[in-house]
Amino acid sequence: EVQLVESGGGLVQPGGSLKLSCAASGFTFSGSAMHWVRQASGKGLEWVGRIRSKVNNYATAYAASVKGRFTISRDDSKNMVYLQMNSLKTDDTAVYYCVRGGDFDYWGQGTLVTVSS
Amino acid sequence: DIVMTQTPLSLSVTPGQPASISCKSSQSLLHSDGKTHLYWYLQKPGQPPQLLIYEVSNRFSGVPDRISGSGSGTDFTLKISRVEAEDVGVYYCMQSIQLPALTFGGGTKVEIK
Numbered sequence: 001e002v003q004l005v006e007s008g009g010g011l012v013q014p015g016g017s018l019k020l021s022c023a024a025s026g027f028t029f030s031g032s033a034m035h036w037v038r039q040a041s042g043k044g045l046e047w048v049g050r051i052r053s054k055v056n057n058y059a060t061a062y063a064a065s066v067k068g069r070f071t072i073s074r075d076d077s078k079n080m081v082y083l084q085m086n087s088l089k090t091d092d093t094a095v096y097y098c099v100r101g102g103d104f105d106y107w108g109q110g111t112l113v114t115v116s117s
Numbered sequence: 118d119i120v121m122t123q124t125p126l127s128l129s130v131t132p133g134q135p136a137s138i139s140c141k142s143s144q145s146l147l148h149s150d151g152k153t154h155l156y157w158y159l160q161k162p163g164q165p166p167q168l169l170i171y172e173v174s175n176r177f178s179g180v181p182d183r184i185s186g187s188g189s190g191t192d193f194t195l196k197i198s199r200v201e202a203e204d205v206g207v208y209y210c211m212q213s214i215q216l217p218a219l220t221f222g223g224g225t226k227v228e229i230k
Contacts (some may be wrong), residue, residue, distance in 0.1 A: 035219065043207060044209070044223050044224050045218040045221040046221075047220065047221075049217075050216075061217035061218070063218065097166075104219070105168045106168075106212070107165040107166055108165070109164075109165055110165055
């Protein structure tokens with residue numbers, strides 16, 4: 001059974017940092033691209049970024065709204081993908097989901113990030 | 118960037134009646150690989166989005182056959198032949214032709230009358 005479990009969310013002040021984690025199981029993680037998608041309360045879905053697999057040189061890409069502030073990484077030995085978020089703004093407040101790339105078929109339950117003073 | 122436009126914004130449906138949601142993309146979603154990269158999701162209250170349809174018309178595992186997808190190029194439709202209580206939530210279309218970026222429609226909220 002494919003599972004994606006996010007963690008690491010919480011309350012952080014504007015300008016602060018937070019690192020989200022996503023634990024994957026039930027599929028060949030090392031061969032899959034992984035995406036992060038976020039959703040502000042009562043709003044739609046916004047793509048945040050993606051990391052490809054080792055064979056694709058772990059290439060990353062980011063939405064313009066987070067480029068230069070967010071970094072995606074992965075540890076294939078642990079089946080983990082991470083989202084390092086720096087210089088956080090109030091607009092970054094959202095539930096963050098990790099999503100399996102390729103088929104976009106599995107999403108985690110999400111972790112809530114609240115940026116507020 | 119490809120813009121995905123969904124209509125209507127919301128739908129109130131009597132149980133057992135059909136429902137239809139439209140999704141239009143600003144560019145064709147037909148890839149050179151022959152696939153059309155259009156997906157449909159349902160987000161039930163308090164849950165993450167769940168995949169219903171991939172590549173326009175293919176039902177994901179466990180999705181009932183009263184839910185179907187159709188369309189081509191830039192115009193797509195999700196149909197529910199007989200709405201049930203479990204169909205309540207917000208439906209999103211999504212494109213993946215313009216990877217790495219994914220873009221989503223604004224969502225259509227379906228409720229039961």
